[in-house]
Amino acid sequence: MSLYLEHTATVRVTTPTLVRCIHCQTAYIYEFTQAGYGYAESGLIFGKRSAKNAAMTEAQEALRRKMERPGGCAPVPCPGCLRFQPYMRETAARRKYRQVQALAWTCFVFVLILGCFMVPIVTLPTGDHERRVLPNLVALGGGVSLLGVVILLIHAHLVARYDPNNMLEWSRKLICSQRAMRPERFQEIQQRRTEESFRGFNQAISRLKVPDEKVRRFPPFILDVWVTPAFLASEGALTVVSPMGHSSTLDIRPGIAAGDVYPLPATPLHPVKFAVRLRPFHPCDDRDDSWIPNVFSTVPGDFESADRS
Structure with missing residues (x-):
């Protein structure tokens, strides 16, 4: 127990x-x-x-x-x-041939299990029959181990030679349709997510049927703003538009850190409080981020999910 x-x-x-x-x-x-x-x-x-x-x-x-x-x-x-992109090649190759690698590790696990059966034969008093079986078990374990090593070498060779650009065109189009977006399309999706999240936030508050004075004491509706690492190290102003259409300016000073939450000024027209949480994003292996707008997009704070048990 x-x-x-x-x-x-x-x-x-x-x-x-x-x-x-x-x-x-x-x-x-x-x-x-x-x-x-x-x-x-x-x-x-x-x-x-x-x-x-x-x-x-x-x-x-x-x-x-x-x-x-x-x-x-x-x-x-x-x-x-x-x-x-060139830096995506290795990730794509490992995903494609991960079952080959899993087969190699299965061989090694089999050898470990076989070793557990061989230990009693070697260490404990046994009969002649068990002693005669021992060489066969050793040969089997050695053969399976060699097979696992060969499979690992084949896996490394396949990963090194794989080029995802040789995939069929329809397969690459399918991946694009499911995951790739142009910036303007992505901004539309993020705006819709923010509106839906804020609508649910308001509905939850309206079900409580409490006056505006108490609503102002509730935790704020958090907007995640994705910024470049260079922006986090700079000093300036950040203009954020809330889902209500109110524009607020946040002063950015050196020393800010990713994940910091900054409250926005409350408006008398709406009791809900808003806050901004800064999130950094990286353009993968393209270290020249001068082509990217400093403030990329605003998304609802509950875009991050958590579960516990």
């Missing part, structure tokens, strides 16, 4: 990833989802809340480290020329 409880937490965030095609200079966007996982233990009665909070904190920290790591991408071809 277990004398403790296990608590897990998962935090996911979907980041807009900007790409400028190296082949035709077309700018396009796809969404890249990353997740962080956390784990903690507690007693059957005491420490449940602190363990859940610890698991969530660990998941958020894991997600932050993953988002700061350069090179994360998904293989999405350009909608203009249907070609993949």
